[in-house]
Amino acid sequence: MLKRTLLFIAAFLLLTNPILQAHEGMWIPMLLKKYNIADMQRHGFKLTAEDIYSVNKASMKDAVMIFGGGCTGELISDRGLIITNHHCGYSSIQSHSSLEHDYLTDGFWAMSDKEELPNDGLTVTFLVRMDDVTEQVLKGVTDAMSEDARNKLIEAHITQIKEDAAKGNHYQIKVKPFFYGNQYFMFVENVFKDIRLVGAPPSAIGKFGGDTDNWMWPRHTGDFSLFRIYADKNNQPAEYSEDNVPYKPIKHFPVSLKGVKKGDFTLVFGYPGRTEEYLTSYAVDMIQNKINPERIKVRQNIIDIMSADMEKDPAVRIKYASKYARVSNYWKKWIGENNGLKRLNAVAKKQETEKQLTEWIGDSKDRIAKYGYLLPEYKKIYAKYTPYKLAEEYFYEAIWRMESVKLSSKLAGLLRKGDKFTNKDIESLKKYADKFFKNYNRTTDIKIFKNLVKLYYENAGKDFQPEIFNFLKPFEHFDIDEETAFNLFADVYFAKTFYLDQTKFNDFIEKYSYGSATSDKIQNTPGYNFFYDFVNVYYTKILVNTDKYTNQINKLNRLYMRALMQADTSKVFYPDANFTLRVAYGNVDTYEPKDGVEYDYFTTLKGVIEKDNPDIYDYKVPARLKELYEKKDYGRYGENGKMHVCFIASNHTTGGNSGSPVINADGELIGVNFDRNWEGTMSDIMYDPDMCRNITLDIRYALFLIDKFAGDTRLVDEMTIVE
Numbered sequence: 245m246l247k248r249t250l251l252f253i254a255a256f257l258l259l260t261n262p263i264l265q266a267h268e269g270m271w272i273p274m275l276l277k278k279y280n281i282a283d284m285q286r287h288g289f290k291l292t293a294e295d296i297y298s299v300n301k302a303s304m305k306d307a308v309m310i311f312g313g314g315c316t317g318e319l320i321s322d323r324g325l326i327i328t329n330h331h332c333g334y335s336s337i338q339s340h341s342s343l344e345h346d347y348l349t350d351g352f353w354a355m356s357d358k359e360e361l362p363n364d365g366l367t368v369t370f371l372v373r374m375d376d377v378t379e380q381v382l383k384g385v386t387d388a389m390s391e392d393a394r395n396k397l398i399e400a401h402i403t404q405i406k407e408d409a410a411k412g413n414h415y416q417i418k419v420k421p422f423f424y425g426n427q428y429f430m431f432v433e434n435v436f437k438d439i440r441l442v443g444a445p446p447s448a449i450g451k452f453g454g455d456t457d458n459w460m461w462p463r464h465t466g467d468f469s470l471f472r473i474y475a476d477k478n479n480q481p482a483e484y485s486e487d488n489v490p491y492k493p494i495k496h497f498p499v500s501l502k503g504v505k506k507g508d509f510t511l512v513f514g515y516p517g518r519t520e521e522y523l524t525s526y527a528v529d530m531i532q533n534k535i536n537p538e539r540i541k542v543r544q545n546i547i548d549i550m551s552a553d554m555e556k557d558p559a560v561r562i563k564y565a566s567k568y569a570r571v572s573n574y575w576k577k578w579i580g581e582n583n584g585l586k587r588l589n590a591v592a593k594k595q596e597t598e599k600q601l602t603e604w605i606g607d608s609k610d611r612i613a614k615y616g617y618l619l620p621e622y623k624k625i626y627a628k629y630t631p632y633k634l635a636e637e638y639f640y641e642a643i644w645r646m647e648s649v650k651l652s653s654k655l656a657g658l659l660r661k662g663d664k665f666t667n668k669d670i671e672s673l674k675k676y677a678d679k680f681f682k683n684y685n686r687t688t689d690i691k692i693f694k695n696l697v698k699l700y701y702e703n704a705g706k707d708f709q710p711e712i713f714n715f716l717k718p719f720e721h722f723d724i725d726e727e728t729a730f731n732l733f734a735d736v737y738f739a740k741t742f743y744l745d746q747t748k749f750n751d752f753i754e755k756y757s758y759g760s761a762t763s764d765k766i767q768n769t770p771g772y773n774f775f776y777d778f779v780n781v782y783y784t785k786i787l788v789n790t791d792k793y794t795n796q797i798n799k800l801n802r803l804y805m806r807a808l809m810q811a812d813t814s815k816v817f818y819p820d821a822n823f824t825l826r827v828a829y830g831n832v833d834t835y836e837p838k839d840g841v842e843y844d845y846f847t848t849l850k851g852v853i854e855k856d857n858p859d860i861y862d863y864k865v866p867a868r869l870k871e872l873y874e875k876k877d878y879g880r881y882g883e884n885g886k887m888h889v890c891f892i893a894s895n896h897t898t899g900g901n902s903g904s905p906v907i908n909a910d911g912e913l914i915g916v917n918f919d920r921n922w923e924g925t926m927s928d929i930m931y932d933p934d935m936c937r938n939i940t941l942d943i944r945y946a947l948f949l950i951d952k953f954a955g956d957t958r959l960v961d962e963m964t965i966v967e
């Protein structure tokens with residue numbers, strides 16, 4: 245028996261467990277000492293676990309932050325200077341941009357503190373400390389409990405933990421589940437709210453290669469921007485004020501000019517958002533074969549319309565730059581992800597894991613009782629869940645993404661308040677509308693609307709159609725095709741929804757008072773009815789079901805995860821990313837994208853010049869950069885006469901890791917993480933050590949741009965440079 249178990253474990257490790265191979269994993273900072281530091285040092289790291297995470301002394305964690313809502317940033321001076329990605333600062337840079345001051349196109353460089361630009365709503369968040377609170381959270385919780393009872397009890401415990409931790413301080417407290425609720429950690433966070441834009445290269449550098457090169461290696465993007473944290477006189481977080489001063493951190497990263505060689509140790513410290521490494525074959529099959537293809541299709545439509553309009557009109561390009569980037573990013577990612585999953589035979593690999601787990605379960609009566617039903621149950625539930633999940637995706641990707649729907653939902657929110665609305669509600673709606681219309685192009689919205697409505701109608705499933713689509717019925721009698729009918733519908737929709745016109749919107753909102761006249765006016769618009777009917781479908785037909793099944797799946801996942809861990813106690817599992825601070829480590833490395841081709845680990849400015857093409861928007865190299873290239877004027881930032889631009893390594897990263905510090909064996913900053921390679925985009929579901937690489941901006945390129953290209957030398961002077 246023992247022999248069989250051992251054999252099984254060995255097979256399990258070999259076949260299904262790439263985790264023990266180098267570099268997969270996003271590790272919990274406070275557990276490095278226990279699980280990872282020895283291995284990290286074997287890979288070349290020269291410092292200790294406390295140098296990365298400590299509650300007793302200044303450590304790297306004090307220099308790493310959540311930037312905004314979904315990126316990472318890090319401190320690079322003792323005056324609160326932050327470096328993150330250009331694409332992370334993008335919406336801030338865009339919000340300061342107009343045709344007159346086009347910082348997106350021309351770049352922006354504050355030559356003194358005074359010129360740094362405040363950003364309403366932008367925050368950065370530091371981790372003060374984290375604690376394992378599993379015991380408190382799961383106190384009194386048993387497997388026999390219903391999911392509802394379990395969730396209620398857990399919620400109550402979490403509320404209590406948060407309350408206790410928040411006493412007597414200004415910190416923000418979060419408690420998050422790990423390993424599908426088998427473990428819980430608390431995060432005590434310090435949030436800064438006065439964050440100013442300091443510098444950004446032109447998009448022709450910061451977004452060089454645009455969406456054409458996005459998710460690709462070899463890459464030549466100078467993807468960085470600079471911000472600064474301001475604090476009050478006592479160095480504490482404060483709302484924006486002219487009196488605020490640059491924040492004095494206890495730790496910032498020294499910046500290394502030494503560069504990297506193949507094989508060098510690298511560490512990425514940041515906030516990976518979401519991975520799903522432990523999914524079953526049923527889930528992977530659904531994502532790969534049912535969900536991703538539809539998501540890709542919907543977004544393809546949006547992208548085609550937006551890009552045609554942006555191509556025609558520079559004003560539209562500015563308005564839609566940020567929206568376009570958001571839509572196209574995951575469109576492309578999902579295409580790459582599906583390619584990778586297919587190449588890896590991910591579903592078959594998962595089935596193999598499941599087969600082995602089933603054998604392990606079969607070895608004991610106790611296991612059979614606890615886990616025996618899991619896999620058959622998954623199979624049943626996924627079959628039922630898939631159509632609802634698909635409808636939900638359609639709702640989010642097609643309907644919720646429409647600009648007019650967003651505005652309607654804001655007005656619906658106001659209506660819902662009845663006569664209890666306040667001046668503040670009106671003010672915030674006005675503010676929302678200002679931003680909305682600043683970036684709104686009616687004709688683009690109309691085209692997208694026509695397209696997406698039809699796509700939803702044809703693909704979301706007949707059980708999920710809103711009442712408003714009944715207008716199609718009469719057309720059937722007259723033998724008018726769907727396309728024409730939807731076009732007519734859209735024309736009426738836009739003509740009669742008065743608030744989609746900025747002047748009319750402002751006019752209406754100025755005079756808003758609750759009462760039949762104003763509320764009727766909104767309720768009589770097709771825009772509002774459309775929104776209302778869809779929300780109705782969503783809540784009564786979609787969400788009730790997706791909620792029901794995800795609840796059931798959550799429970800299965802929790803037990804399945806536990807079984808996986810019990811089946812292999814010799815292995816250290818890492819929890820899926822959940823936008824908490826993690827450490828990934830690996831080495832600078834090349835890879836072979838296909839037979840006979842090896843990609844080098846770094847790119848240089850020569851490649852930027854090679855791609856230069858004044859006819860293609862994504863590849864127009866600024867004249868000043870060409871000049872510096874001609875003169876080879878790289879100063880101390882060059883290496884053997886070359887300007888290094890990006891490099892790749894085998895760190896396991898995902899969305900949210902953008903802007904993360906990439907750190908060398910000595911704890912110095914060597915780059916800023918910003919992307920992954922095309923062949924590795926499936927790493928959120930299945931990591932492949934041969935193919936998965938994270939893409940890093942070489943910090944020397946950023947310094948060269950700040951110093952030589954922009955001439956903002958004061959910024960380089962405030963950094964701690966290690967030559």
Ligand code: ARG
Pocket residue numbers: 331454455458459568569570572573899902918919920
């Ligand atoms: N792919 C990178 C990441 O997921 C960079 C995205 C930048 N956006 C873009 N559409 N090019 O965020």
Ligand code: ASP
Pocket residue numbers: 315897898899900901902903918919920
């Ligand atoms: N580009 C991603 C981000 O913005 C990083 C990634 O997905 O690798 O976080």
